[in-house]
Amino acid sequence: MAIDHTILTLLLLTPLTGAILLALVPEREGSRIHAIGALFVTLLTFLFTLHLPFHYNYAAPSGSFQFEVNVPWVHLNSASAIRYHLGVDGLSLWLVVLTGLLAPLGVLASWRAITTRTRLFYSLFLLQQVAMLGIFFSLDLFLYYSFWELSLVPMALLIAVFGRTFQRRRAAVKFFLYAFIPSAVMLVAVLWLYTRTGTFDLPSLALLAQTHGISPNHHALWLASLAFLLAFAVKVPIFPLHGWLADAVSEAPTAAVMILAGKLGLYSILRFSFSIFPDESRHIAPLLIALGAIGIVYGSLLALLQKDLKRLAAFSTLGHVSFIALGIFTFTIAGLERYGTYNMRDLGGLAQRLPWMVTLFVITALAAVGLPMLSGFVGEFLILTGAMQSVIAHHVLWTAIATTGVILSAAYMLSATQRVFYGSLGQKVENAPSFDLNAREHLALWPLAILFLIMGVASPKWMRAIDTAGSSLADKLPHSEPSPIKPFETEAQSPATAVDCQTQLCSISIADLPSKEAKR
Numbered sequence: 001m002a003i004d005h006t007i008l009t010l011l012l013l014t015p016l017t018g019a020i021l022l023a024l025v026p027e028r029e030g031s032r033i034h035a036i037g038a039l040f041v042t043l044l045t046f047l048f049t050l051h052l053p054f055h056y057n058y059a060a061p062s063g064s065f066q067f068e069v070n071v072p073w074v075h076l077n078s079a080s081a082i083r084y085h086l087g088v089d090g091l092s093l094w095l096v097v098l099t100g101l102l103a104p105l106g107v108l109a110s111w112r113a114i115t116t117r118t119r120l121f122y123s124l125f126l127l128q129q130v131a132m133l134g135i136f137f138s139l140d141l142f143l144y145y146s147f148w149e150l151s152l153v154p155m156a157l158l159i160a161v162f163g164r165t166f167q168r169r170r171a172a173v174k175f176f177l178y179a180f181i182p183s184a185v186m187l188v189a190v191l192w193l194y195t196r197t198g199t200f201d202l203p204s205l206a207l208l209a210q211t212h213g214i215s216p217n218h219h220a221l222w223l224a225s226l227a228f229l230l231a232f233a234v235k236v237p238i239f240p241l242h243g244w245l246a247d248a249v250s251e252a253p254t255a256a257v258m259i260l261a262g263k264l265g266l267y268s269i270l271r272f273s274f275s276i277f278p279d280e281s282r283h284i285a286p287l288l289i290a291l292g293a294i295g296i297v298y299g300s301l302l303a304l305l306q307k308d309l310k311r312l313a314a315f316s317t318l319g320h321v322s323f324i325a326l327g328i329f330t331f332t333i334a335g336l337e338r339y340g341t342y343n344m345r346d347l348g349g350l351a352q353r354l355p356w357m358v359t360l361f362v363i364t365a366l367a368a369v370g371l372p373m374l375s376g377f378v379g380e381f382l383i384l385t386g387a388m389q390s391v392i393a394h395h396v397l398w399t400a401i402a403t404t405g406v407i408l409s410a411a412y413m414l415s416a417t418q419r420v421f422y423g424s425l426g427q428k429v430e431n432a433p434s435f436d437l438n439a440r441e442h443l444a445l446w447p448l449a450i451l452f453l454i455m456g457v458a459s460p461k462w463m464r465a466i467d468t469a470g471s472s473l474a475d476k477l478p479h480s481e482p483s484p485i486k487p488f489e490t491e492a493q494s495p496a497t498a499v500d501c502q503t504q505l506c507s508i509s510i511a512d513l514p515s516k517e518a519k520r
Helices: 007-024 033-049 051-055 090-109 118-137 141-150 152-162 168-197 202-210 218-235 245-251 254-260 263-276 278-305 309-329 355-368 375-389 395-421 439-457 459-476 495-510 512-519
Strands: 066-076 079-088
Touching (some): 007 033, 007 079, 007 090, 007 118, 033 051, 033 118, 090 118, 090 254, 090 439, 118 141, 118 254, 118 263, 141 202, 168 202, 202 263, 245 309, 263 278, 263 309
């Protein structure tokens, strides 16, 4: 189809055009024009994303990209230095669809929560969607970096302007500095790669990496790989680089929380770190496995101690993304805003007043703790069983530690359910009017609940494209000792066994990305 060659550009232009048009529409008190416009644009964008899975060639060779656009953009010394190079494969396909799905749900979640400065809010929200889609599409490093940096600004402004307390500006500054400083370091690494290879093109860099053709300077390669990994690890976040997470999630509007953590950093590790720095990724895998296991337990224990639902969601997020981080190297609540608080001490007994809300909350909680037949079970099962079969030194110990996260996540989610919905009525709700979910909220929440079940029961449908991308990434990992520098390799590792382990981990974890992020 002719649209196959323009669909990715169309997906970028739709929310970008919507953001510009909404910014030009005057704001009137009580008007819903910006929310209606944003809902229309996000639904249209989601409709366009569905073209990808329906026209994706699932039998395409491993490592190939589809719906590709590759034209010169910026020339340097009569050569095309930066190219407008877009494409998707099995790794990015479902993340694009997920981004399209979450956007209209975010608009619906903000319908009543955002009543002032709606023009600014929805313009920034659409601009954030442009940045996220651009990150998933970009196959040129400089183009990717442009979208990566673009994603920081709307999110920081959304937190600073629309945060729920007077701490919102502090949270926004912390988020921006945590994300921007490592990204600036990554830019230096990107430019170094260009000086060594003469290209920003990701497929070309991946081919050079397989033949060790990027640079003979192994120390420089290590520094470049760490610059990339640091920028991505902060965005995930991976323990102990999570200092921004609790404040940002606690302050950010619900729509922003849905997209704040996880997808961009985890995808970027798989796409760029594994493709451009396969040797270095294999060597640093034991450290990342350990940090993933620690993050699971640390995030779960802190979630158990929280009295604020949004902070519980933040540390729950840390635990869940740590599971995925563990996998690639071996939820969150839509918000209870009716009573003006997220403090669980002020709630309680809501089940008798809000039966539909408690139903959807419990479904989400069960998916989060990995109940069989729901989406969370598939990812956690693949990660933990695969990690147990790994041959990286001490993998059994770290996997055993990570397994406790399953128990702890059940503890904090069931505890939160009991404290919010059962027992005696809290101070905030006893004399307050009760309103169960309305039609708009049913429309926003039931698609996710149904998705949890579909992804748990019919996971092979989602795995078809993901498996192909996983095989491609595994094939790019080294099959022989690439360099004499082995700072994180243990005595128990041989080059062959490390390769086998990394191959296995890559294919296991990629499958977990959509299921974990859909809940969020």
